């Protein structure tokens with residue numbers, strides 16, 4: 001993670017379409033190749049404010065085979081706006097690479113695991129949109145599920161979501177939509193079986209979202225629209241009454257990220273004047289040194305937890321997933 005996000009001795013800021021984003025894609029390609037994966041670099045173009053940019057998805061698997069495939073994906077670009085993209089999404093990429101290392105030694109006999117580092121998520125979820133669009137019907141049918149790592153450490157708690165049970169705005173392809181919680185439930189089952197210190201949670205029902213369900217704002221979105229069950233790991237805090245209510249946008253109650261936090265109401269002391277709202281992402285607070293200073297060891301512990309649970313799941317998905325239910329969804 002240090003190599004990816006550090007302002008001093010890492011790549012640091014890597015906005016979509018930038019040279020630093022390209023350097024990051026080369027770093028990820030090299031790391032996965034050295035672990036023994038077949039790595040494909042998939043170039044694509046995207047538009048931002050009428051300008052064209054180039055980016056790449058990095059796709060890695062051990063072997064091409066016909067086994068049902070589970071994708072673990074994380075975007076590697078960062079937002080800008082003063083952010084170094086430490087938690088968004090250095091955390092997701094670092095954990096994904098660590099899990100790839102574990103999987104490379106003892107691959108599942110029943111599932112193929114495909115790792116994808118997506119480019120240009122911060123501009124229109126461009127990388128994952130491109131990836132899904134270019135899949136053939138056969139390739140699409142072979143994907144049993146997609147796990148999205150986005151901001152998986154740094155917030156107060158760790159949550160696993162599934163897609164919304166009522167379809168996202170998918171354009172033409174709404175008829176394929178899949179909002180099944182099967183993958184979310186399998187991950188929670190894995191997590192519960194491990195007796196870890198940190199629990200993976202399903203967020204409670206809110207005004208807009210049923211329990212455990214999330215919106216279309218990250219790389220899982222095009223997969224849900226294409227008919228694939230997803231699980232989305234995110235570190236935040238759904239018990240905070242934030243800018244728009246109890247929606248998980250506020251990531252922490254720590255006073256360093258608020259003008260004034262009122263613990264009795266779990267929200268701002270003054271909703272009219274609050275400017276920070278406990279939000280770390282897309283701001284100057286999203287730096288590893290800042291987060292480590294405020295929360296010593298938090299990122300490390302949460303990443304260890306994510307690596308432990310997801311590597312356990314991906315080594316033997318058949319132990320936690322009901323194949324029959326999977327085929328029916």
Ligand SMILES: [Zn+2]
Nearest residue numbers: 088089150151
């Ligand atoms: Zn992100």
